[in-house]
Amino acid sequence: MFLRKSLFYALAGLALLLAVLLLAFAVSLSGLAVPKRTLEQQITLIQPHTEIRLPDNVTGPVPGVLLLHGCGGRRQVQDNYADAIVNAGYAALIINSNEARGIGRLGSMSQVCMALRLLGQERAADIHAGLEIARNHPGIDGDHLALLGWSHGGWTILDALSLAGEGRAPAALRDSPVGLSGVQLALAMYPYCGFPALTDGRNLPAHIPLHAILAEDDVIAPANRCAHRLTRSGPHVSFEIYADQTHAFDEPNAPPLDPRIVYNENAAARAQRRVVELLDERFGENPS
Numbered sequence: 001m002f003l004r005k006s007l008f009y010a011l012a013g014l015a016l017l018l019a020v021l022l023l024a025f026a027v028s029l030s031g032l033a034v035p036k037r038t039l040e041q042q043i044t045l046i047q048p049h050t051e052i053r054l055p056d057n058v059t060g061p062v063p064g065v066l067l068l069h070g071c072g073g074r075r076q077v078q079d080n081y082a083d084a085i086v087n088a089g090y091a092a093l094i095i096n097s098n099e100a101r102g103i104g105r106l107g108s109m110s111q112v113c114m115a116l117r118l119l120g121q122e123r124a125a126d127i128h129a130g131l132e133i134a135r136n137h138p139g140i141d142g143d144h145l146a147l148l149g150w151s152h153g154g155w156t157i158l159d160a161l162s163l164a165g166e167g168r169a170p171a172a173l174r175d176s177p178v179g180l181s182g183v184q185l186a187l188a189m190y191p192y193c194g195f196p197a198l199t200d201g202r203n204l205p206a207h208i209p210l211h212a213i214l215a216e217d218d219v220i221a222p223a224n225r226c227a228h229r230l231t232r233s234g235p236h237v238s239f240e241i242y243a244d245q246t247h248a249f250d251e252p253n254a255p256p257l258d259p260r261i262v263y264n265e266n267a268a269a270r271a272q273r274r275v276v277e278l279l280d281e282r283f284g285e286n287p288s
Contacts, residue, residue, distance in 0.1 A: 035172065036174055039132065042126070043129045045100050045129070046095055046096075046100045046129050046130065048100070049100040050095050051093070051094045052091065052137060052139075053085075053093075054140075055086050055087070055090065062090055062139065063141050063283045064146070065093065065145070065146045065147070065279065066131070067082060067093065067094045067148050068095055068127070068152075068153030069094075069095075069096065069149075070151035070248065071112040071151060072105065072108045072109055073099065073105060073108045073112075074098070076251065076252045077250050077251040077268075078150075080252070081275060084273075084275065085148075085279070088279065090279055090283070091137075098112060100126075103117070115196065119159075120156040120159040120197055121163070122170065123159075124159050124160035124170040124172075125176070128170065128176045128177070131180065131182055131183065135181075143182050144184055144283055145183050146187065146282070147180075147183060147187065151220070151247065151248065154188035154191025155191050157191065158193065158199040159197060160180065161180070161199065162199040162203045163178070163198070164208075165203040165205040166203050184208070185208070185282045186208055187210075187278060188212040189212075189213050189271065190212075190214055190215050190220075190221050190249075191226060193225050193229050194222075201228075201231070202233065204234075208236070209238075210236065211278055212226060213239070213240055213242065214239055214242070215247055215249055216241050216242060216243045217245060218246060218247040219247065219260050220260055221247055223241050226239070242267055242270075245264060245267050246259075249262065249263060249268065250264075250267065250268035250271050252265075252268075
């Protein structure tokens with residue numbers, strides 16, 4: 001009898017927890033809990049949490065790259081790519097979306113990574129604010145900008161592109177322009193492409209080339225799912241798949257004992273070189 005009661009209470013507690021999680025997910029998906037801000041308010045939100053790095057010895061404004069971290073928040077991988085981007089002569093703007101909202105590491109893993117908070121379509125507002133920050137910086141050429149995002153950041157970029165392709169602004173913004181002025185290139189590292197991401201690959205704006213780097217052994221954001229969606233888009237969208245690599249293969253501080261995320265130094269270096277190569281192809285070598 002005691003065991004039956006214990007099992008009953010355990011199952012009831014599990015059902016209640018599941019119901020709470022489903023409710024939180026539904027509220028997040030509906031956008032009912034999304035704060036609505038003006039573009040100026042969004043800039044005020046993220047500007048203190050946006051690090052701008054400029055190359056040394058430049059003689060004028062240079063193209064800039066907005067860097068958007070994964071769901072777990074800013075990690076070493078963003079700094080590594082920022083170093084490579086700046087050394088190549090471009091400006092790097094690292095936007096810490098989670099920190100701007102007071103979301104720490106625990107909240108990042110338990111809420112953002114579980115899609116209970118800050119979906120890609122909401123975070124797309126950070127891109128609009130970041131572009132405005134870049135355009136107003138004297139060291140950055142606001143007509144030559146690129147987006148670079150990892151996982152959740154890649155999802156955010158795809159949603160921002162989809163909204164722009166449909167002539168819509170992010171729901172989190174009250175007064176944002178519908179386009180992505182100045183954006184000449186979008187790069188997505190193993191982006192999350194499943195539900196509830198907006199893009200189905202057919203609504204991406206043709207004037208912004210998009211290139212994705214996917215990982216063959218990715219079980220968090222499966223490469224075949226994203227590849228399927230991207231192949232619907234047209235010649236302005238391309239991707240490559242890194243063989244034998246997992247999700248976040250370029251993150252040096254990967255969680256220990258997690259077989260889903262394994263750092264590979266050689267693949268990380270290859271990906272950094274590829275990003276710089278794509279920037280050079282779009283903006284020209286030695287932009288300074």
